[in-house]
Amino acid sequence: MIIVEEVQNENQKKEFLEFPARLYQHDKNYIRPLDKDIDEIFNPEKNKFFKTGECTRFLFKNKQDQTVGKVAVFVNHLYEQNQPTGGIGFFDCINNQKTADFIFDHCKNWLQERGMEAMDGPINFGERDKFWGLLIEGFAEPLYGMNYNSSYYKELFENYGFKIYFEQLCFSRPIFADVSRVFTVMHAKHKQNPNISARPMTKNNLEKFAKDFTEIYNKAWAAHGEGKCMEEAKTLKMFKTMKPIINEHISWFVYENEKPIAMWMNIPDTNQWFKYLHGKFGFLEKLKFLWVKKFKKNEKMVGLVFGVVPEWQRKGIEGYMIWEGTQHLRKHTDFKVTEMQWIGDFNPKMIKIAENLDTTVTRKLATYRYLFDRNKEFERHPML
Incomplete structure (x- = not known):
């Protein structure tokens, strides 16, 4: 049994921030984002995207009242796609597929109630330059504003049915x-x-x-x-x-x-x-x-x-x-090292420039998409 709590009061907001810190307490590469950076994303007075969309955070707890997952789910009407597409982000979960499936189902239902036909994640309720994508290769300390997650998250997403919409390539070179x-x-x-x-x-x-x-x-x-x-x-x-x-x-x-x-x-x-x-x-x-x-x-x-x-x-x-x-x-x-912010695999011109700067790919993130109509043909991000 999983209990769902919508994040509304101060204790729930605090738990939304504290859960990943506990989850990654033994991971030497995890760097906790600044609480204020996360809080501002969910503050309508700070985040302009509330003017054109809506966003809700949820905590998921077991029978012992222990948090086993969290997520933000949102609709941004400026996020134009082939079909009405919502987003999920700030996803964290224990290594348990049933728990992850429950969270994804909850997000799917929330988005369907608002007319969405697909969901992308993990993405940000904001610009692409921060908290966008799931780390799938290069599990090292994240850059500021970059998502970090355990390697098992990839299986949680893909076992549910998410497919990679585009890969995000990070190029680096020793100074x-x-x-x-x-x-x-x-x-x-x-x-x-x-x-x-x-x-x-x-x-x-x-x-x-x-x-x-x-x-x-x-x-x-x-x-x-x-x-x-x-x-x-x-x-x-x-x-x-x-x-x-x-x-x-x-x-x-x-x-x-x-x-x-x-x-x-x-x-x-x-x-x-x-x-x-x-x-x-x-x-x-x-x-x-x-x-x-x-x-x-x-x-x-x-x-x-x-x-x-x-x-x-x-x-x-x-x-x-x-x-x-x-x-x-x-x-x-x-x-001693320089790393470029991510470049989408749909942008060959920018990738060529990065390669010409004598860099190599040292980190990959992925933006996943899940189509609610499972019979609809999946298409990756169009090439620029």
Whole structure:
């Protein structure tokens, strides 16, 4: 017998956060997300997606009143798919298929009552850049905002009938690994051009770099159907939010006669500091964070965005930028590895760029889909 509780009161909200910490207490790779990051997703005043959808959290308990699973289930009407598709996320469960099936059935019924014909999971009631996908390969410490789960979750999903809608590939490379000869050759070539220069992003000039970032991004990606256009004001706001963790040695811009033509944006993996806070971020934890940030070496950085304006693509300017930046950060930082945020297997252009940056796939997550009509033909995410 499984008892279902809708998360409504403070004790239930606390249990929603505490259950995975107990479940993974012996897993050395588990890093508890900050409680505030999870809470804000389920706060209508903080999460804009409540304006176009609805979301509910549930706890699942056994006869002894012990939590055996949890999940969030939601409808986001901006999430346009071939059929009305809801989502489930923040799923955690003991290693028991019957328990998992009960949770999935509960979510299916909740979504069907709201006119949905399929469910994707585990996904976020929000943007794809956080808490999206099930880890299926590369069970190492997660990056900040990345889902982490035990390996048995894959069987729980697939035994129920979920199929992989798309795979999420994370590319990585050691900082001190040999750099592609193509990069060093292109670096030597462009280094001879007096009109070409490279420089790292600095905190005291965020307005300029926000402007340059926006220009490069909109030319390289948004204008070619790879994403939405960025606004300079929003970019600056994002940079100011990131200011406390910006490392002035690891984000690089390239200029031709002071005109921005390429960028390589990285930040430290904040999970390497947050893992000492055990999900809390009150006054004392903030002091601890500052202490840890100052005295604990962070050896992992995260690649956020890479872009080259169209007129400079396929000319090797990325090689110049990567080698210029790599030589510098090797001397001035403690980083030993860089990992890129995930790229969908439906995006061959971005995968090719990642491969050309001399990286390898070190982690895979999967976004699963379950069609309620079991006779309907399953289709994977369309290729871009």
